[in-house]
Amino acid sequence: MKCPTCGREMKSRVRDYDYVESGLKNVVLKGITVHECKHCGEVLPEISNVKQIHKWIAEYLVRKQGPLTGDEFRFLRKALGKNAREIAERIAVNPVSISRWECNKVPIGAQSDRLFRMTFILGLPEEARMFTESKCLEIARAVLQRRTTTAARKPRSQRIEITPRRSEEEDRRAHE
Numbered sequence: 001m002k003c004p005t006c007g008r009e010m011k012s013r014v015r016d017y018d019y020v021e022s023g024l025k026n027v028v029l030k031g032i033t034v035h036e037c038k039h040c041g042e043v044l045p046e047i048s049n050v051k052q053i054h055k056w057i058a059e060y061l062v063r064k065q066g067p068l069t070g071d072e073f074r075f076l077r078k079a080l081g082k083n084a085r086e087i088a089e090r091i092a093v094n095p096v097s098i099s100r101w102e103c104n105k106v107p108i109g110a111q112s113d114r115l116f117r118m119t120f121i122l123g124l125p126e127e128a129r130m131f132t133e134s135k136c137l138e139i140a141r142a143v144l145q146r147r148t149t150t151a152a153r154k155p156r157s158q159r160i161e162i163t164p165r166r167s168e169e170e171d172r173r174a175h176e
């Protein structure tokens with residue numbers, strides 16, 4: 001494969017890739033093909049199932065025990081396809097709060113965090129939802145049972161590891 005930047009030949013190898021394009025600093029895609037140009041430094045990951053990968057990340061975040069970080073909030077908001085004003089209306093806060101959270105200036109309150117997760121799960125019309133009806137209910141229950149008093153109060157982003165190839169197989173098996 002030719003480098004789109006300098007036109008020279010790229011080297012391809014299978015490796016772990018920090019998926020910063022997601023807007024999150026802590027997502028690692030394990031064992032994907034990455035094309036690298038040693039002449040100009042261009043790096044091109046081969047990510048064929050972006051939609052599916054974003055769904056896995058979303059499910060991980062919405063089920064996360066600790067509070068959401070600003071980046072994680074933004075990721076989920078974008079996955080919903082809503083702007084800050086629309087989300088502010090849904091969860092009954094001032095739009096200014098949303099931008100403060102997303103810039104990590106102010107931590108997201110426990111109630112807003114919970115209501116936002118519920119909005120994420122159930123806030124879209126059924127046909128546009130990311131998960132099936134039964135999965136939505138299962139995740140919603142888990143969100144309501146999350147202990148906010150004992151979970152770490154400080155938002156921390158843990159490393160999210162996704163193995164696209166293996167996860168795809170697991171997903172397929174789960175639907176059989």
Ligand SMILES: [Zn+2]
Nearest residue numbers: 003006037040
């Ligand atoms: Zn190049």
